[in-house]
Each structure stands twice: as C-alpha cells, then as structure tokens.
Amino acid sequence: MLKAWPRLAVRTRIMAKQPPTKRRKTSTTTDNKGTDKVITSKYFSTPTASKPSSSSSSSSSAYTSSFEPLTWKCFPSLEEVEVHTLILGTHPSITSLKENRYFGHKMNAFWWIAGDCLGFRRADGISPSTQKPYTLAQYLRHGEEKVIPYEEQVKVFAANGFALWDIVQSCQRKGSLDSAIRNETPNDIPGFCQKNPSLKRIVIANGSTGSNFFLKHFKEWCFSGDLKPAENTQSQKVFASIPKEKLENARITFVSCVSVSPAAAGFTYLQKRNFWEEHVYNPGLNEKLKNEKKISQENKPTEQHE
Incomplete structure (x- = not known):
C-alpha cells in the first residue's frame, strides 16, 4: 500500500460542511548542507475558498484533497534522478482517492500508456464483471508476464525522470468530473518547477x-515568459493570447495532451498512446538519456599526459 511511503501519503479530506484550510504560498527545498530553505512562488496565489452554499453542501458533495507529488524522492532505493517532465492531473477521482492511487480508474488510459512506453503492463486487461478482455488489451505491447504491482509501476515511472501531481490541491465536487469542481485551491506548481530546475516539460x-x-x-x-506551448494545436490554443516574443526564451514546454480520461471516448486507445508517446514519453526518455551521458562525462576520469 502507498501508505508506507510518507511522501505519497494521500491528503484526503472529505468534509461536506467545512472548506479546506488556507495554504501558504511557500514551499521548501534543501540546500547542499541539508538545510531547508523557503522558496516563495512569485506566480502562485492562494485564493480564499468560499464557504459552501446550502445547495452545494449536500451529502453528495464534499471537499477532497489531492496527493503529494510523486517523484523519485518517494523511493529511498532510487538514486537521484533529474526530473524532466511533470505530468498534471486535474484532481483525483473518487476511485483514485478510494484506492490511494494516481489515475486509479481501470479504464483510465494513463497507466496502460505508461506501461507500453516504459516496458511494463498495468494489469491483465480482463474485465472483472464480464471476464472478457478490455478493447484496449489487444493493442498493449507487453504480455501478461510484464504485469507488475502499482507500487512498482510508479517506481519505474519516477526512475525515468517523470513526476506526477495535480493542478487542484483541494476542492468541492459532486462526483468525479472536472467540470463539477468548485471552490478549488491550486497546488504550487511554479514552486515545484523552481525546486526542480532540470524540468523541461x-x-x-x-x-x-x-x-x-x-x-x-x-x-x-x-x-x-517561463513557459511556451508545444507545437500541437491544443497547446497552441492555450497560449493564443500571449505575444510570441514572450515565449522565445522559455525553458519549460507546456503540453496540453489528448485526455487519458475514460470520458474522452472520442479518441481510441491507439490515438491516445500515439500522442503521448510522441509528445511526452519519447521526449522525456531522450532527455533522461542526455542527462545520463552528461553525468557520465562529468564523472569520467581525466587522462593525465606526461
């Protein structure tokens, strides 16, 4: 269970009558002496959550909180990895919160795609209700011998320099749809990027x-000017109102993806996987390889000549 990992402890708060407490605008990092230093995120503001109205505080609507960010630091056995890609969900679904897992719904494509791109298989792909294979199972690249537990899946994911978090830290929501989110408070995404200067995407x-x-x-x-859109149409639309000259020197590429949600039924599994492989996993793995070569060169003994 993920509860054994302190940094992955879920911060679930289901309170129908109380809004989440206000979060500070700061985050911490550690210098090379092991001392915590406070980082203030210039572009992060925490709105004051309004109290639920009588109509929104029903028993079917609740305040919930997201997970802690998932990176290589969550796994003591992993050596340090430069984080190159931060993948953001919106807010955990009811299923994800219940199972204490990122993208926990069985039909969410996220871990199926991650497995295809990183060398594992999420599960056998058999529906527990019908005992028949999911439609996507026929397209999976790896056989059932490559099925590994969720705990190992996230470890492989993080070991390759990928990180996971959510845009919304806490909110009030009826059900699991993003469109139902109300009174939300965001996570400090700029602060995370500031603490991880190697991040490219x-x-x-x-x-x-x-x-x-x-x-x-x-x-x-x-x-x-810190961010620039990827070349796909959806990413370009997000930054359509931003002058191009402000994007020229950006260090982080913003990628708005084809959704992995089962609600995005207009896209097939193959379409989703092809997009994610081209725009997320291939660039990320190439970045990891580049970082490894750089470290190898830095650690290579200098030849001495007489």
Whole structure:
C-alpha cells in the first residue's frame, strides 16, 4: 500500500460542511548542507475558498484533497534522478482517492500508456464483471508476464525522470468530473518547477479541461515568459493570447495532451498512446538519456599526459 511511503501519503479530506484550510504560498527545498530553505512562488496565489452554499453542501458533495507529488524522492532505493517532465492531473477521482492511487480508474488510459512506453503492463486487461478482455488489451505491447504491482509501476515511472501531481490541491465536487469542481485551491506548481530546475516539460493529462484550470490559476505565470506551448494545436490554443516574443526564451514546454480520461471516448486507445508517446514519453526518455551521458562525462576520469 502507498501508505508506507510518507511522501505519497494521500491528503484526503472529505468534509461536506467545512472548506479546506488556507495554504501558504511557500514551499521548501534543501540546500547542499541539508538545510531547508523557503522558496516563495512569485506566480502562485492562494485564493480564499468560499464557504459552501446550502445547495452545494449536500451529502453528495464534499471537499477532497489531492496527493503529494510523486517523484523519485518517494523511493529511498532510487538514486537521484533529474526530473524532466511533470505530468498534471486535474484532481483525483473518487476511485483514485478510494484506492490511494494516481489515475486509479481501470479504464483510465494513463497507466496502460505508461506501461507500453516504459516496458511494463498495468494489469491483465480482463474485465472483472464480464471476464472478457478490455478493447484496449489487444493493442498493449507487453504480455501478461510484464504485469507488475502499482507500487512498482510508479517506481519505474519516477526512475525515468517523470513526476506526477495535480493542478487542484483541494476542492468541492459532486462526483468525479472536472467540470463539477468548485471552490478549488491550486497546488504550487511554479514552486515545484523552481525546486526542480532540470524540468523541461509540463504535461496536462486531461486536455482542454485541465488546461483551463491551469490557465485560470497560473495566468500570470503563463505570461511571464517561463513557459511556451508545444507545437500541437491544443497547446497552441492555450497560449493564443500571449505575444510570441514572450515565449522565445522559455525553458519549460507546456503540453496540453489528448485526455487519458475514460470520458474522452472520442479518441481510441491507439490515438491516445500515439500522442503521448510522441509528445511526452519519447521526449522525456531522450532527455533522461542526455542527462545520463552528461553525468557520465562529468564523472569520467581525466587522462593525465606526461
């Protein structure tokens, strides 16, 4: 269970009558002496969550909180890895919160795609209700011998320099749809990027819906020149109102993806996987290889000549 990993402890708070507590605008990092230093995110503001109205505080609507960010630091056995890609969900679904897992719904394409691209298989792909294979099972690249537990899947994911988090830290929501999110408070995404200067890519896992939440809470950051859109149409639309000259020297590429959600039924599994492989996993793995070569060169003994 993930509860054994302190940094992955779920911060689930289901309170129908109380809004989440206000979060500070700071985050911490550790210097080379092991001392915690406070980082203030210039482009992060924490709105004051409004109290639920009588109509929104029903028993079917609750406040919930997302997970802690998932990186290589969550696994003591892993050596240090430079984080190159931060993938952002919007907010965990009811299923994800219940199972204490990122993208926990069985029909969410995220871990199926990650497995195809990183060398494992999420599960056998058999529906527990019908005992028949899911439609996507016929397209999976790896056989059942490559099935590994969720705990190992996230470890492989993080070991390759990928990180996971959510745009929305806490919110009130009825059900699991992003469109039902109300009174939300965002996570400090700029602070995470500031603590991880090796980061090259921010990926929005739920397409235009997630991108809208990102732009809503980090519009000033988008206009700052730190971010630039990827070349796909959906990413370009998010930054359409931003002058191109502000994007020329950006260090982080913003990728608005084809959604992995089962609600995005207009895209087949193959279409989703092809997009993610081209725009997320291939660039990320190439970045990891580049980092490894750089480290290898730095650690290579200098030849001495007489």
